[in-house]
Amino acid sequence: MRRKLLLGNWKMNKTSAEAKQFALDTKELVELASKNNIDIGVAPTYLSLAAVKENADKRMIVAAQNCHFKESGAFTGEISIPMLLEFGIDWVLIGHSERRAYDNETNLKCHDKIQALLANNMVPVYCVGETLAEFDAGRTKEVVSRQIKEGLEGFSAEQVKRLVVAYEPVWSIGTGKNASTEIAQDVCGFIRELLREQFGAVADEIRILYGGSVKPENIKAYLSCPDIDGGLVGGASLKRESYEGLLTNIL
Numbered sequence: 703m704r705r706k707l708l709l710g711n712w713k714m715n716k717t718s719a720e721a722k723q724f725a726l727d728t729k730e731l732v733e734l735a736s737k738n739n740i741d742i743g744v745a746p747t748y749l750s751l752a753a754v755k756e757n758a759d760k761r762m763i764v765a766a767q768n769c770h771f772k773e774s775g776a777f778t779g780e781i782s783i784p785m786l787l788e789f790g791i792d793w794v795l796i797g798h799s800e801r802r803a804y805d806n807e808t809n810l811k812c813h814d815k816i817q818a819l820l821a822n823n824m825v826p827v828y829c830v831g832e833t834l835a836e837f838d839a840g841r842t843k844e845v846v847s848r849q850i851k852e853g854l855e856g857f858s859a860e861q862v863k864r865l866v867v868a869y870e871p872v873w874s875i876g877t878g879k880n881a882s883t884e885i886a887q888d889v890c891g892f893i894r895e896l897l898r899e900q901f902g903a904v905a906d907e908i909r910i911l912y913g914g915s916v917k918p919e920n921i922k923a924y925l926s927c928p929d930i931d932g933g934l935v936g937g938a939s940l941k942r943e944s945y946e947g948l949l950t951n952i953l
């Protein structure tokens with residue numbers, strides 16, 4: 703039985719003080735999620751990770767939005783895994799479409815990051831999804847299949863047990879144009895089949911999230927789909943009220 707997972711992606715939003723306030727204001731929501739066997743968390747900017755970790759309910763998942771795969775070295779502007787672990791951060795988003803688009807994050811780069819995270823017993827949230835042009839050209843499954851195969855090549859079934867995959871069609875992110883539940887389920891079911899081909903029965907333990915204009919009003923429909931285990935939510939995770947709505951609508 704896969705536990706439901708609600709993860710907020712704050713992107714480049716909130717100062718450290720604002721992030722701390724959110725952490726304090728959501729303590730009882732984390733308690734409520736925990737009572738209902740739901741995992742809940744947020745991915746703040748690097749500078750707010752410590753503030754959220756220190757002030758939130760201890761069961762709140764606090765994820766970084768990126769990391770480097772090397773432990774240290776001449777990589778100006780980067781953050782390494784040991785630096786995250788020092789703050790107790792063991793979840794990391796990998797390959798978000800904004801990083802793929804603006805920071806040249808390729809499947810191979812994602813692979814190296816996921817490898818480093820798995821080697822450290824951390825949880826990668828591997829984001830995949832097609833652009834609007836790819837969707838219009840009917841290439842969704844071809845693109846997603848390559849992202850899964852190249853990003854996860856060579857790992858063992860035991861290693862990928864911890865992995866979370868997020869399917870986020872790029873055309874639905876921040877646009878209000880969420881994918882229909884039929885499309886979302888079709889692609890998430892396809893991803894599970896790919897995982898089964900690559901890793902066997904452990905595919906049934908890997909959580910797959912849908913992301914892209916998820917709101918309190920539509921989250922329940924996504925989570926009613928057999929292969930969707932949770933949501934990766936941007937805009938609607940920023941305010942306490944809508945974050946609460948996301949959770950209470952999937953209890």
Ligand code: PGA
Pocket residue numbers: 711870874875876877878913914915916934935936937938
């Ligand atoms: P959105 O972002 O919910 O604002 O569409 C989702 C994401 O980018 O993870």
